[in-house]
Amino acid sequence: MNKYTLKDYFQDPEKKIAKRMIFKSDNVIAFVLNIGKGEVLPGHTHLESTLFLQVMEGSANVITDGRETSLVAGELMQVDGQESMQVVNTGEQVLRLYVTISPIGTDAFAKDADV
Numbered sequence: 148m149n150k151y152t153l154k155d156y157f158q159d160p161e162k163k164i165a166k167r168m169i170f171k172s173d174n175v176i177a178f179v180l181n182i183g184k185g186e187v188l189p190g191h192t193h194l195e196s197t198l199f200l201q202v203m204e205g206s207a208n209v210i211t212d213g214r215e216t217s218l219v220a221g222e223l224m225q226v227d228g229q230e231s232m233q234v235v236n237t238g239e240q241v242l243r244l245y246v247t248i249s250p251i252g253t254d255a256f257a258k259d260a261d262v
Contacts, residue, residue, distance in 0.1 A: 151169055151170070153179060153203060153245060156169055156178070156179035157179065157181060157204075157241075158181050159181065159183075159241055160181050160182070160186075160261065161261060162183075162261055162262055163182070163183050163186040163187075163262055164180060164186060164188060164260070164261070164262050165180075165181040165260075165261055166178055166179070166181075166259055166260040166261075166262075167179050167259055168258065168259050171251070171257045172251075173251075174249055174250055174251070175247055175248065175249040175250070176247065176248050176249075176251045176256060176257045177245070177246070177247045178245075179203075179243060179244065179245055180234075180242075180243070180246055181241050181242070181243055182205075182207075182234065182236045182242040182243075182244070183236065183241060184236060184239060184240060184241065185236060186236050187233065187234065187235050187236070188234040188235075190231050190232065190233035191231070191232065191233075192230065192231055192232070193226075193228035193229075193232075193248060193252055193256070194228045194229065194252050195228050195229070195250070195252065196228035196249060196250055196251065196252045197225065197226070197228060197248070197249055198225070198226040198227075198228065198246060198247065198248050199223060199246065199247045200218070200223065200224045200226065200244050200245075200246055201221075201222070201223045201224075201244065201245040201246075202218045202220050202222055202223075202242070202243070202244060203220060203243040203244065203245055204220055204240065204242070204243040205219075205220065205236060205240050205241060205242035205243060206219045206220070206236075206237050206242070207234050207235060207237055207238070207242050207244070208234075208235045208237050209224055209226070209232065209233070209234050209235075210231075210233040210235070211226055211230045211231065211232050212230050212231055217237070228248075228252070
């Protein structure tokens with residue numbers, strides 16, 4: 148058993164996006180994406196994985212295969228890995244998403260990042 152405090156992974160991005168890893172196993176990764184005001188996580192896919200995105204702070208438009216869905220704090224969205232996904236921060240503050248990906252696919256997804 149492990150206990151985590153999600154706010155420990157909240158970081159104001161120095162650039163556009165700060166990704167902070169919480170957990171990694173052979174089957175799943177969990178992290179917080181901190182997306183700056185007005186910034187966009189570019190469109191991409193996760194192959195055969197399933198993603199869950201939960202908005203912890205802020206608001207977003209998530210575009211999956213051309214369909215736009217608005218999300219606000221407390222809402223959760225499931226995305227199939229083969230769907231092209233883009234996230235737009237539509238709020239007036241840093242957008243904070245709690246994300247899980249299972250299975251992890253490639254280790255490239257399992258690292259902290261600042262972009």
